[in-house]
Amino acid sequence: MSSCTREQRELMKLFKCVIDTGNEVLSAYFDLKVLSLPQYGGHFTQFLEKEKHFLYHQWEQKRTMCCACPKVGCYIRRIKKMETWIFQKLYEANGIEDPAHVIKHGGCIQQLCLHKFVTKNIAAHELDISVLSFLLRIFANMSISEKLSLDTVSLCRSSICHAWSTNCFPMAELNKMWIDIETHLINLSEVRYRRIVQKQIQAFRKLEVDREEIAELSNHINYMKEAVDDFNHHLNNNHNKVPEFVKKFEKLYINDSHQIQKSVSDQFRAIKQAQDAVVSLVKSEAQCFKGMHESVLAKMEDQHVTTKEEMVKMRESQERKNDYYKEKKRNRDRLSIESSVQTGKDQKLAKTQTQKSSNTSPANPKPPPI
Numbered sequence: 001m002s003s004c005t006r007e008q009r010e011l012m013k014l015f016k017c018v019i020d021t022g023n024e025v026l027s028a029y030f031d032l033k034v035l036s037l038p039q040y041g042g043h044f045t046q047f048l049e050k051e052k053h054f055l056y057h058q059w060e061q062k063r064t065m066c067c068a069c070p071k072v073g074c075y076i077r078r079i080k081k082m083e084t085w086i087f088q089k090l091y092e093a094n095g096i097e098d099p100a101h102v103i104k105h106g107g108c109i110q111q112l113c114l115h116k117f118v119t120k121n122i123a124a125h126e127l128d129i130s131v132l133s134f135l136l137r138i139f140a141n142m143s144i145s146e147k148l149s150l151d152t153v154s155l156c157r158s159s160i161c162h163a164w165s166t167n168c169f170p171m172a173e174l175n176k177m178w179i180d181i182e183t184h185l186i187n188l189s190e191v192r193y194r195r196i197v198q199k200q201i202q203a204f205r206k207l208e209v210d211r212e213e214i215a216e217l218s219n220h221i222n223y224m225k226e227a228v229d230d231f232n233h234h235l236n237n238n239h240n241k242v243p244e245f246v247k248k249f250e251k252l253y254i255n256d257s258h259q260i261q262k263s264v265s266d267q268f269r270a271i272k273q274a275q276d277a278v279v280s281l282v283k284s285e286a287q288c289f290k291g292m293h294e295s296v297l298a299k300m301e302d303q304h305v306t307t308k309e310e311m312v313k314m315r316e317s318q319e320r321k322n323d324y325y326k327e328k329k330r331n332r333d334r335l336s337i338e339s340s341v342q343t344g345k346d347q348k349l350a351k352t353q354t355q356k357s358s359n360t361s362p363a364n365p366k367p368p369p370i
């Protein structure tokens with residue numbers, strides 16, 4: 001590490017400052033904002049025990065219920081996704097599971113036993129900044145400026161670890177990081193400790209790190225990098241496990257498919273029974289309707305016969321009327337002819353008489369008799 005550049009040495013000092021002072025300040029801040037609350041009694045293990053159920057549901061991705069959940073369902077909302085490595089920092093999966101607490105249905109786990117996870121015996125100051133920041137964001141009641149400070153410190157820590165494995169920052173960037181670290185760590189410190197924190201940060205800045213220390217810090221950074229790689233490896237392993245999951249899923253699918261088939265045939269049988277019932281009902285109604293129809297037809301037939309008889313009667317009556325009127329007309333015509341014949345005779349007679357009388361007194365003719 002003798003070939004370290006000035007920028008690399010500066011980065012080392014910054015890293016040391018963030019790891020040492022940063023962790024101290026954040027764990028004291030966590031103590032003040034969270035552990036001092038009455039329910040935790042100032043003890044980190046008590047906090048972990050009390051919040052195990054809540055943190056379990058922040059970590060568990062499938063929203064599977066656990067034995068601590070009420071029967072009606074899980075009421076805990078997932079506020080913030082908890083990475084597995086953070087959960088594993090706080091709890092160990094070596095507890096004794098109660099078989100009665102694990103509920104499976106058709107190959108699917110519906111409830112897990114929370115007793116499987118045991119609280120680790122650790123103190124807040126032993127935790128990494130990432131874990132402390134995660135817990136602070138969920139449990140601490142912070143002001144906007146405190147949230148900003150927490151974000152800035154977390155960002156600096158991540159940038160330093162990342163920069164070491166890639167490229168170093170230029171001096172201007174490093175100087176800005178020193179100012180940020182100082183400002184925000186002071187902001188997260190209790191008023192009475194602020195001067196001490198400031199002096200400590202400035203001392204770090206002036207300190208010349210020796211070769212041994214550089215080697216030690218370098219190992220530390222590598223260790224953190226390994227932790228990240230290990231995490232990635234877990235991810236990859238999970239990735240390799242995908243075919244295994246697919247097989248399990250296929251098995252579940254086949255199982256479910258059998259159940260679906262069974263359910264479909266049950267439903268089909270039920271539908272057929274219902275259909276038969278409907279057919280029988282329709283048949284019986286049709287029979288009933290047929291009876292009604294025949295009875296109506298018979299009635300109509302009777303009515304038809306009656307109507308036919310009435311019509312014959314009406315026709316006969318009409319014919320009789322017609323004959324009567326015809327006879328009457330014939331009589332009237334005959335009378336009329338006879339009358340006109342008589343009138344003709346009378347006129348002829350009158351004419352003859354007129355001719356006779358005109359020969360005797362033409363000035364005073366007598367009117368013909370009517």
Ligand SMILES: [Zn+2]
Binds near residue numbers: 057067068069074
């Ligand atoms: Zn639960």
Ligand SMILES: [Zn+2]
Binds near residue numbers: 115
């Ligand atoms: Zn349990």
